[in-house]
Amino acid sequence: MSLLDPLSHALAAVVATAHTGLTALGADPDAGATWLLCIAAVVVAVRLALLPLVVHGLRLAHASARARPALRELAERYRDRKDPDSMRRHMEERRRIAAEHGIPRLGCLPMLVQLPIWLALYHLMADVAGGSAVGSMGPDLVTALGAATVLGVPLAERGYLGAGPGHLAVVAGMAVAAAGLSYVTQRYLVATNTVTDGMPETMVRAQQLMPALSALGLVVTGGVVPVALLAYWICNSAWTLGQSAVIWRWFPTPGSPAAARGR
Known part of the structure; x- marks a missing residue:
């Protein structure tokens, strides 16, 4: 049991649903074109789910760019002041500038949520291509993918x-x-x-x-x-x-x- 299994199973459900929908419309279940459309469906589903994180990253980049001149001036002002009191004031000023320019407190942390998704997708593709069933992608779908070219x-x-x-x-x-x-x-x-x-x-x-x-x-x-x-x-x-x-x-x-x- 892997920590990535829930994500892999969720992605497998997207692939299986897309495959079921396409075959219901008359697509050949073993055709390469059908499976390429299923893969494209995974891309669309994952990227749409990640759009809020993209918006967060965009806001972070813009806020950081607006705050950069003030942060650079602050760093120059405290460059040679290493005593504890100065360092404390330096951090307080940094937090104030970040708040003024709307820099999110979590910074880039939400973007790291993407990493498990990419890893789970890699393991899903690798396991299914190797002949192993994963979640909704049972033996029949694994066999169909194995026949697709x-x-x-x-x-x-x-x-x-x-x-x-x-x-x-x-x-x-x-x-x-x-x-x-x-x-x-x-x-x-x-x-x-x-x-x-x-x-x-x-x-x-x-x-x-x-x-x-x-x-x-x-x-x-x-x-x-x-x-x-x-x-x-x-x-x-x-x-x-x-x-x-x-x-x-x-x-x-x-x-x-x-x-x-x-x-």
């Missing part, structure tokens, strides 16, 4: 090396597609919507490397995860790209290049 490659298959060059082309193409969507999102939308003024040089360099490192990580791990999970990554990355584009266009972080573009 995308361009001739089973969704339950893993790795770049399989039945010839066609297998390599499909799996590598899916991994590169997910990596490309991730790179575009990080490089052209997230990075330009981030305030780097006053940020340590090492953090700025790390942020500049992040898009390439994230894309490379997806390409590498694409060779060891089920093809079904690659399909999920593509759908999820496409959602992230669209969501980030909306934020970049209409809700840019104050002081960021994206915000300066709209002036």
Whole structure:
């Protein structure tokens, strides 16, 4: 019994419900297209459920950007004052500034709620692709997923090396597609919507490397995860790209290049 089991079972129920609905409409239960739509349904359900956390993160980023000049001036004022009384006043001033600019007390903590969901989804896809029943995804659905293919490659298959060059082309193409969507999102939308003024040089360099490192990580791990999970990554990355584009266009972080573009 794993702590992630309740989440995995909830996600399995989403997949099973989507599969039942599609087959009721006449879709082939063993077809790859049916299962790709089921995976897309999981993406939509998870991302809609996480929208309140996205809004929280957006408000946090905007509030932090508005408070940054005051916090920087405060840090400069107390830079050489290390006595207990000064440190106490420093913390009180920080709390006051945070309250004035509406920085949430919980900070980034709610965003961490996403991590168990991603882990649970990975384990669900890996277990079902490996032939194990999970919650509402009983043996019949597991068998149906095992029979499903995308361009001739089973969704339950893993790795770049399989039945010839066609297998390599499909799996590598899916991994590169997910990596490309991730790179575009990080490089052209997230990075330009981030305030780097006053940020340590090492953090700025790390942020500049992040898009390439994230894309490379997806390409590498694409060779060891089920093809079904690659399909999920593509759908999820496409959602992230669209969501980030909306934020970049209409809700840019104050002081960021994206915000300066709209002036």
